[in-house]
Amino acid sequence: MEYVLLAVLASILPSFAVARPSSYAVWAADSAIARGQGNGLDSTGKASVSYEHGELQWGLKQLYDTTGNQSYFNYILAGANNIVFDNGTVHGGYTLTDYSLDPVRTGPTFLYLYQMTGQSKWKTAADTFRKQLETHPRTAQGQYWHKLRYYNQGWLDGIYMGDIFYAQYTKDFQSSNTTAWADITSQFNLMFQNSIQATGDANNIGLLYHGYDYSHTAAWASADRGHSPEVWDRALGWYAMALVDALDIIPNSQPGHATLLNILQTIAPKIRDAADPSSGVWWLVMTRAGHSGNYFESSGSAMFVYALLKGVRLGYIPDTDGSIVKAARKAYEYMTSHWVVSNGDGSMGWTNTVEVGSLSGNGTYEYYISVPTDLNDLKGLAAFLLASIEYEKL
Template identity: 65%
Template sequence: MLRPLLIILFAIQIGFVTARPQSYAVWAADSAIARKQGNGLTAQGAAIISYEHGELQWGLRLLFERTGNRTYFDYIQSGVDNVVTADGTPHGSYTLTDYVLDPLRVGPTFLYLYKQTKQTKYKAAADVFRSQLNSHPRTAEGQFWHKLRYFNQGWLDGIYMGEIFYAQYTTDFQSNNATAWSDITRQFQLMFKNTLQNETAPNSFGLLYHGYDFSHTTVWASPDRGHSPEVWDRALGWYMMALVDVLEIIPTSDPGHATILNILKTLAPRVRDAAHPTTGVWWLVITQPGRARNYFESSGTSMFIYSLLKAVRLGYVNDSDGSIVSAARKAYDYVTANWVKPTSDGTFDWQNTVVVGSLDQAGDFNYYVSQAVDVNDLKGLAAFLLASLEIERL
């Protein structure tokens, strides 16, 4: 007599665990939250200020603003409360005098929470981050070093980590600070100038190398500008996201807006054209398409989808023939078909994100393709959330 009831209950249970939101953005956010990712804590429960968490929080903020679902706001706030004391001191492995740009990616979340709640601890934490920039080491040209231990090196990654916070802090509290706006613009300009591929360079797509060493002392520095040897997809992805995000913040009346906009207009069609023609996605090492051991990588691909679609949506880049949106759609179709793997608990596993890419070794092709590829790496999952938000706006 109980068998039909058990069948019904089993069916209900299966329906529950396999149910998924129609929105990939919601599904990505809910999957990350279910795994307690990006909550200001390590897997062991220790407080940590992490740029990956800042990237996810940016996406959750946008999702909260779109859906009104308070779950996303509360998750952002609880995550920041894990790394900021009641008096506004940021902790979780953060030391100002380490002079690392990466932690500053959580800074925009401090500013957002202060704006929403008016709790002074968030402003105090943002003030600490902003004070770091006053003494952060720079090249002779004025580029922030990526980290104190990377002597005279500017990396594309650092633009996303530092400049979005720098710009948001300036617009919130020092909107007429022309010196700050000029400095922010200079960070983008110097990175572009010193890492742009020459037309005669091997495998040139007219894109940006991962970084450069202004002192020309590290093993990978080129003779001309000290740039690294390859275009790594995620480094370029960080820079592209920084371009489209900062243009929403810097005043259109400031000369820097036009300067940064011109960089975006230059790079966007080149990024589009660098995609693999069949799949529509991007190689891990863009400068070595089709080479053995190279592969299609999910974090950089998602970052490019987000950046290209946002650039078109906000009118920063002309897409009169629809080729940029079409390219982003094609890439997104590959992403969802190949890198989103539903699980039995209603979440999904995110595939094919390389764990790390650094310039602390040779910076060559063999280095990049030797790095581990992870499942549910937050750098890629958060980028997919952002890409999905843009796709769902179309």
């Protein structure tokens, strides 16, 4: 009787189980969706305009393009509908007067949905963010402040948050607006010039500090250019992803395309060289490799894999000896073997993503390593989705 019962159970249980997909990209996306992540709602079910959701939706868009699975498009649409009323008003905590670049990361979703559906609400929502950029505070050089409360500060994070939208909006509606194209280029270039490490800097690895304060009033601002003291992996990851994504949008005919290409080709080999030789992935604080308390961080590592592989695939990054793709492969294989965990229900979990990194305090090494890591943090999981899409295109 027991054997009969076991046989019956064995025949029933598989129909309720969710099979693990062969694609890590699909597995990451399906797992996020199963948990209700990135759906325009916060943990309490309230509407929330979140850059993390915009990052996931960017990946779901690419996965939809690759697989044709309608459920990914439907999830993007449902999530955006949660933060935009039928008349195009953006709600979910968005306030223009905060002048934060973070919410603008959902803007590419609005532009995509307008392209796909033709519904005017999405154009109206996108116009809201474009109007914010018109009055957003800037440094005397023209760099957008990261947020109103961060006086005169440019952060690498903000380039990903604001300028992919800025570029896509310009391409879609103002393609001949050379002033806008030049401004987008300037955002990238000012960030690069003000935060790139100088030859004589301590712990110089040739990469970009987390941010800078043009007014030199922040506690962490250096005496020379006002930059912060450390190279934080996720901030550089945001910037690297922004470069390859923007190059995909800015027309070759615009001078800015060559400018961004030069920046990417300058930092890509340095990112490759900064990887830990043994594991192949990157340290949380890249300027302090191997120091006590430092660790391999998953979101920045995934972002680098995405940026490097996409950059090589599209011909933006020369890789004549194959070393960049080799480095990205090694890092990706470490990620799947160390940071992807099976939950036993068909879904996957993602580990080792640091919760936050801010320049609101003193920007010290001790600060960065004091921030806890989180399980299934969407900033890291979405980056892994993007990295997996590129890896699977190899």
